[in-house]
Amino acid sequence: MSGSSADPTSGRGGDASDDLAGDPVDPADDERGRSAVRDRLDRVEDPELARSIVELDYVDAIDIDGDRVEVRFTLPTAWCSPAFAWMMATDARDEVEGLDWVDEARIELCDHMHGEEITTGVNARDTFGETFPDADGGVAEVRAAIADKARVSTQRDAIRALLDAGVDPQQVVSLDRADVAVAGDEAHVDLGGLSVVVDAEPVADYLDRVETSGHVTAGDDTLFLTPEGDSIPAERLDVVQKRSRLASVNMGGQGAVCDALHRARHGPDGPDGSGVSYLGESGEYDGDVDEFTSTWTLDADD
Amino acid sequence: MYEMDGEEIFVIDGHVHLWDARQENIIHEGGEQFLQCFYDYHTGFTPEEEQWDIDTYRHYGADRMTEDLFGNATADMAIFQPTYLDDFYDEGFNTTEQNAELAEEYPERFVLNGSFDPRDGEEGLRYLEHLKEEYDIPGVKLYTAEWRDDSKGWRLDSDDAFEFLEKCADLGIENINAHKGPTIRPLNRDAFDVKDIDDAASSFPELNFIVNHVGLPRLDDFCWIAAQEPNVYGGLAVASAMTTNRPRKFGEIMGELLYWLGEDRVLFGSDYALWNPDWLVDQVMNAELTDEQRDEYGVELDVETMKKVMGENAAELYDIDIEAKKRQFRDDDITERFDLGTHYGGDAGAAAD
The missing domain is CATH 3.30.300.130 (Fe-S cluster assembly (FSCA))
Structure with a gap:
């Protein structure tokens, strides 16, 4: 054809x-x-x-x-x-x-x-x-930097899920990769004989990112890390969580900029003017900017 | 002056331009793309009824700028941030000299910054001295991602840059405004990188480093550095425009800034003519955090905080005596031109009772 x-x-x-x-x-x-x-x-x-x-x-x-x-x-x-x-x-x-x-x-x-x-x-x-012969450096290092941001921003929800389930900060920072297993909708956390079950999603998201970034590959690698990639002193867990929140806000903020530019350039109907866009999944855009932006920028924090 | 709940807020717009992007001034396709990109930012974050047509946007001129900034008294003063882009624009895009045309007409209302590029070497140092001598510049605006010949940018923590920062310190040019955000011609170099601010700020504690656009899209790196370097400040240009259609994002960003930097180190800027303070100030002043954000960050956008963000913090950096300015503005040229006497308790205002 x-x-x-x-x-x-x-x-x-x-x-x-x-x-x-x-x-x-x-x-x-x-x-x-x-x-x-x-x-x-x-x-x-x-x-x-x-x-x-x-x-x-x-x-x-x-x-x-x-x-x-x-x-x-x-x-x-x-x-x-x-x-x-x-x-x-x-x-x-x-x-x-x-x-x-x-x-x-x-x-x-x-x-x-x-x-x-x-x-x-x-x-x-x-x-x-x-x-781009005159470019300095390669794409690989850019990919690595980006993967690292994604690791940091997803860590917060994973840790929060554990804290909410009663795992204490000292236990959280002591976990190794092998202490956590995802099975179906559940993530099992082994606390030296005692097992805690939490929602799989935030943990699986984090594992996906931290493996991609290359920070956690072996079973005895420390599971949760500072943005610099070091293990976390228990008393610093709170500030590490806030830095993770900051990484998410940054991505969401930049997402808002990109979305607005995209819309300014192509109009709300998308690049081909067909009127069919991502919004088609949640209802047609009716001209209400607030509704538009709230669905358009839907992300984990919203 | 802007009024809110009976409180007067002295507004210093920390980031304005007087640019010329008329076709005849453009000498490289990059100049046209740059302006088009700016225009997308403009329309993307401006309420429809406030949007300009592209021709006005290319060149609005000193007269219109004066009226936009001060005509309805939402802004009381403004700080010029030059952007040269000599490779793209014949006479430059927004140079110190171009800005001076207006700044020297109303010196009491404008702060005029200069600029340097360490790749200019000795000649650049002489130019910096000239700017100090000619205009008594209190600061510089720097564009680290600008391409020049074979170079695709420069870093503030380089030896060459340090030589210029040293010169700034010697000359008493204290306010170093770095553009960290939407960039010109980024190749694979991470032109948004804010990490060079860290070393520069700790090496020159006598200088203030104002990071424009609060480092977006590196807000996280920026806040972390600023939390450790007391002489690092955040300029709200771009972020403030998010109040138009992303109020929640604006709230989050303010929450982070107030948490990591505190209320003394965040400065309002409209980025005029990207956005116009005559509606933006009102939008920012009316922005609110959600209950969730208040709980999360433990901060408020209350009048005291906003007074600092909208004017007092910039006044501190640029040695502006706000009370003296209010008295001066009772009858300066701008007040006469736009009949603003009542805003400053002038003749027609709080004279007798």
């Missing part, structure tokens, strides 16, 4: 094309294919905000032509860090190519001061250094 284009967040309205109905086995067709691509893109995060690029409504279009997929995306400003843009573009490419029916994914970064270089470089499989 020839290439088709649609807003990636559409498709929930029940208007999937008719020709798909009779052909359930070809995943590259229309809505089903786009839906699969969208699910993959949903795993790609804006590194600065630790939120999905689909949720943030950066994706303008998904075009599918047989086993070739093209994704176009736009960031909140033409000035967004090229390193961050590069990370999102390469992550998007790799995620989409992870689908077994996709042979090649082509990514286009639209309306960015380095859009051409990034689009060309990512599709030619060049490295960031090859694309």
Whole structure:
């Protein structure tokens, strides 16, 4: 089939094309294919905000032509860090190519001061250094710094869950990785024979981030750490919790800036003007700014 | 003066510009992109009825600026923060010289800062001396992420920068305003990094370091550094505009700032003409923390706190005697021009009873 284009967040309205109905086995067709691509893109995060690029409504279009997929995306400003843009573009490419029916994914970064270089470089499989020879340092260290922020900001809820369950500060700071196990909806915390059960979600979120950042990999690694990566003296737990809160507020604050710029640039209808956006999941935007912002910036702290 | 619950609040807008982004002044596509990005910030955080068209935004001129700042008496004074961008704009975007045009017309109302770039070397040091001599600048505004030739920025903790900070200390240029936030041409360098403030601030305890945009998107690093360095301050430009449509986020950011820095080290700024104090001041003064935020942070945006944030803290840094200013403003040129006598207890005001 020839290439088709649609807003990636559409498709929930029940208007999937008719020709798909009779052909359930070809995943590259229309809505089903786009839906699969969208699910993959949903795993790609804006590194600065630790939120999905689909949720943030950066994706303008998904075009599918047989086993070739093209994704176009736009960031909140033409000035967004090229390193961050590069990370999102390469992550998007790799995620989409992870689908077994996709042979090649082509990514286009639209309306960015380095859009051409990034689009060309990512599709030619060049490295960031090859694309920006005068850049100092690499993407890897930026990724590491970002992963570290995510670690710090998720630690607070995990610790709070334990404190709320009656684990005392001294016990909290003494925990090793092996003392915690997630099973289904529950996280089990082993306090030397005594086991405490808490909600799995904040603990699993934290484990995910702290493993990605590389701070906790072995069973005997100390589980909770200061922002600098050291173990926490029990009497300092409170200030570490406040620093973790601060990291979350920072991400949320920057998210508000990015959202406002994105909206200023493209209007409330999103980059393609279709009127279909992230908000489609929770109701149509009716022009009420307060409602708009409260759903738009939904995050852990809200 | 702004009035709230019968209290008079002397407002010093800590961050204003007089820029020229007319097409004929732009010599690099970066200049156009920069202005467009600014305009997105403007429309993104400005109530619809207060938004400007792009042509006005490119060049509003000294006259309009004067009226916007002082016409309805929400701001009493303003502090110029120059932004040169010589590689993008033929005559510069917002230079000390451009700002001086207005600052020298109403010297009692404006504070005029200068600027330096350590990459200018010896010539830069001479220029700094010239700015002190010519304009008696009390501070500088610095743009560490600015590109120049092959360089993609500079750090405040570098040897070269220290030489300029030393010169500032010698000349009595005490207020170092660093732009840490939305940046020009960031490549992979983390141009938002605020960590260089730490070393500079502890090495120059006689200088004050005002971090604009409170380091966003590095608010966390900024607060942690500021908590340990008593001569580090937070400028609210950008954050204050969140009151337009993100009041909850503004509350959180204020909660963090008041918790980590305290009420004496946070300074209001509109970032004019990004946003206009003639409506922004009112919005910030009416901002409230949620009950949850009050419990979480244990702070209040009460009148005493807001008096400091909106004016007294800047007055302290720039040696402004607010009471003397109030007397002076009873009949200065601005008051005459906009008929503001009653705001300062002048002739028409609190004369007899």
